[in-house]
Amino acid sequence: MRIARFSIDGNVAFGAVEGDSPDSLVLDIIKGIPYADFELSGTKVPLKKVRLLPPVLPNKVVAIGRNYAEHAAELGNEVPDVPVAFFKPTTSVIGSGDAIEYPSFSEELHHEAELAVVIGRMCREVPRERVKDVIFGYTCANDVTARDVQRRENQWARAKGFDSSCPLGPWVETDVDPSDLAIQATVNGEQRQLGRTSDMVRTVEDLVVHITEAMTLLPGDVILTGTPAGVGPLHVGDEVAVTIEGIGTLTNKVIKRG
Numbered sequence: 001m002r003i004a005r006f007s008i009d010g011n012v013a014f015g016a017v018e019g020d021s022p023d024s025l026v027l028d029i030i031k032g033i034p035y036a037d038f039e040l041s042g043t044k045v046p047l048k049k050v051r052l053l054p055p056v057l058p059n060k061v062v063a064i065g066r067n068y069a070e071h072a073a074e075l076g077n078e079v080p081d082v083p084v085a086f087f088k089p090t091t092s093v094i095g096s097g098d099a100i101e102y103p104s105f106s107e108e109l110h111h112e113a114e115l116a117v118v119i120g121r122m123c124r125e126v127p128r129e130r131v132k133d134v135i136f137g138y139t140c141a142n143d144v145t146a147r148d149v150q151r152r153e154n155q156w157a158r159a160k161g162f163d164s165s166c167p168l169g170p171w172v173e174t175d176v177d178p179s180d181l182a183i184q185a186t187v188n189g190e191q192r193q194l195g196r197t198s199d200m201v202r203t204v205e206d207l208v209v210h211i212t213e214a215m216t217l218l219p220g221d222v223i224l225t226g227t228p229a230g231v232g233p234l235h236v237g238d239e240v241a242v243t244i245e246g247i248g249t250l251t252n253k254v255i256k257r258g
């Protein structure tokens with residue numbers, strides 16, 4: 001099931017996305033909270049009549065760096081012995097169709113297409129065999145990065161944590177096997193990144209085990225799993241799209257911060 005979060009007439013709701021053709025998708029409004037028990041209301045609205053919101057409001061986004069060997073190499077890095085983990089703040093999260101604001105303190109903004117894992121239940125110290133029980137679903141993410149700032153500053157809080165640096169969406173797919181999906185980024189329709197999630201150095205399972213060794217994850221929390229090779233520049237006016245097979249396409253325009 002594809003579960004979107006959206007606003008209509010000033011109200012925020014979750015809905016199950018129905019249909020196949022992008023122009024005729026319909027949302028069946030959900031009664032209750034998707035992570036717990038919920039039912040479909042049967043009240044349907046066309047998706048193009050609503051504004052999509054980030055599909056989740058995470059308490060935290062835990063991101064993993066250098067998880068595809070080819071991407072680590074393209075920036076002159078080794079794949080680390082222990083996964084590199086960092087946070088992106090809740091204020092960095094935007095939805096599909098929202099604008100990425102080019103930060104004033106950078107001159108080198110990059111896209112990073114990533115598979116995002118959405119957590120479904122509170123968990124800590126999750127054993128490998130229980131990982132699938134704590135995952136709600138998957139969505140597309142763009143780990144937008146001020147590459148020049150990342151090089152200059154030891155910690156990546158500013159380079160990867162500025163407002164609008166974490167597009168998520170367009171919805172959460174709850175029924176997809178994440179182990180071997182095509183993942184790509186385009187800029188203005190031109191392909192920049194193309195990889196497969198099977199090239200991840202650490203699998204989704206590895207990452208959930210590793211992260212929950214340290215911290216409790218809450219329903220709606222998000223894990224970004226790293227980006228394949230082909231990262232590159234974004235400029236004001238560009239439209240960047242992240243597509244993951246079996247999930248959907250996350251699209252955002254880059255604007256000058258007003």
Ligand code: MG
Pocket residue numbers: 063064065066112114143224226227
């Ligand atoms: Mg990344």
